[in-house]
Amino acid sequence: MSSLPTIATVIGSGTMGPGIAATLARAGATVRLYDISPDAIARAEAAYDVVRGVLESVDSPSAPGGSVSFGTDLDAALADTELIIEAVPEKLELKQKVFADLEARIGDDVIIATNTSGIPITTMAESMTVPARLIGMHWSNPPHLIPMIEVIPGEKTSSELVDQLIEIVKAFNYVPVLEKEIPGFVENRVLYAILRECMALLEEGIVTPEGLDACVKWGIGYKLSVVGPTRLLDMAGLDIYQAVSGYLNKDLDASTDTPQFIKDKIAAGQLGFKTNGGMYEYGDGDVDAKRKEIITGLIAARKTLASIPNV
Numbered sequence: 001m002s003s004l005p006t007i008a009t010v011i012g013s014g015t016m017g018p019g020i021a022a023t024l025a026r027a028g029a030t031v032r033l034y035d036i037s038p039d040a041i042a043r044a045e046a047a048y049d050v051v052r053g054v055l056e057s058v059d060s061p062s063a064p065g066g067s068v069s070f071g072t073d074l075d076a077a078l079a080d081t082e083l084i085i086e087a088v089p090e091k092l093e094l095k096q097k098v099f100a101d102l103e104a105r106i107g108d109d110v111i112i113a114t115n116t117s118g119i120p121i122t123t124m125a126e127s128m129t130v131p132a133r134l135i136g137m138h139w140s141n142p143p144h145l146i147p148m149i150e151v152i153p154g155e156k157t158s159s160e161l162v163d164q165l166i167e168i169v170k171a172f173n174y175v176p177v178l179e180k181e182i183p184g185f186v187e188n189r190v191l192y193a194i195l196r197e198c199m200a201l202l203e204e205g206i207v208t209p210e211g212l213d214a215c216v217k218w219g220i221g222y223k224l225s226v227v228g229p230t231r232l233l234d235m236a237g238l239d240i241y242q243a244v245s246g247y248l249n250k251d252l253d254a255s256t257d258t259p260q261f262i263k264d265k266i267a268a269g270q271l272g273f274k275t276n277g278g279m280y281e282y283g284d285g286d287v288d289a290k291r292k293e294i295i296t297g298l299i300a301a302r303k304t305l306a307s308i309p310n311v
């Protein structure tokens with residue numbers, strides 16, 4: 001296989017599948033998007049049209065030859081494929097069942113990359129016949145806009161596959177980040193450390209949701225989008241970090257479970273955008289408007305970040 005696979009298959013066409021498929025197709029791959037549910041495929045075809053429009057406005061011109069087809073016929077989706085990207089729900093038993101189903105239908109040389117948010121690759125590979133072909137490929141949401149992918153080998157992943165996946169990611173102009181295996185991987189460990197403290201601050205009434213969003217967006221997010229945390233420490237001074245972390249770290253939230261007020265919201269059917277209410281409430285049309293604002297903001301920020309030096 002040259003760097004980019006000629007044919008790739010995405011398994012699972014929910015939140016992540018259409019954006020992943022569109023990104024590979026834009027780089028020139030023939031992509032088959034498969035789902036077990038015909039309704040999910042219908043939704044994915046509509047989502048793909050939106051994603052394609054977004055890519056037109058943010059990306060360089062698409063490479064010739066790329067395409068996405070949609071379907072619920074697994075054998076058709078797998079014919080001659082070189083790379084399978086699994087994006088089914090985050091349940092270990094389901095993913096293991098999907099891998100068994102795939103392995104019964106494909107040759108030993110076909111790569112299986114999993115978009116798990118953090119289940120250890122070694123655990124997922126335990127039931128596989130060719131565990132060397134499984135590798136973590138963690139895209140960030142929305143996958144067609146966040147140009148970074150975490151690459152996570154399990155204990156049995158072949159080292160050739162690690163090199164190959166890094167080249168594949170570079171071939172569609174994304175930044176591969178190679179990591180050692182750890183639950184949650186790097187991105188979600190950092191995100192969930194931030195979210196744990198944020199939820200504790202809300203639960204204790206220290207700040208309002210609006211205040212928290214403004215503080216994190218401008219005080220942390222804006223800065224960290226230009227300078228990563230390691231360089232940030234050089235900018236601040238390691239002596240300052242020592243002085244503050246010496247008294248602050250022991251005061252930070254250290255709870256090990258999901259906060260009770262989040263559990264209560266979930267029990268009341270408040271899940272966020274998908275139920276028109278979660279941390280905030282949304283009236284008619286508000287969710288669509290917010291989604292559009294977020295995508296517009298991400299496009300503008302990505303263009304700006306791409307045009308400035310990587311510090």
Ligand SMILES: NC(=O)c1ccc[n+]([C@@H]2O[C@H](COP(=O)([O-])OP(=O)(O)OC[C@H]3O[C@@H](n4cnc5c(N)ncnc54)[C@H](O)[C@@H]3O)[C@@H](O)[C@H]2O)c1
Nearest residue numbers: 012013014015016035036037040087088089090116117141
């Ligand atoms: N949503 C995110 O922000 C995000 C970000 C990064 C990684 N991930 C990870 O990506 C994976 C998919 O997440 P998502 O948010 O797209 O999930 P989702 O629930 O939106 O979509 C999953 C899709 O998989 C389909 N599916 C279920 N069983 C299947 C099977 N046996 N064969 C084929 N398709 C099947 C469902 O019909 C559904 O359309 C998860 O592992 C998740 O942790 C999600």
Ligand SMILES: Cc1ncc(CO)c(C(=O)O)c1O
Nearest residue numbers: 116117118139140141188191
């Ligand atoms: C809260 C949260 N949890 C998991 C993920 C993906 O693994 C994301 C994301 O945005 O990618 C997220 O926001």
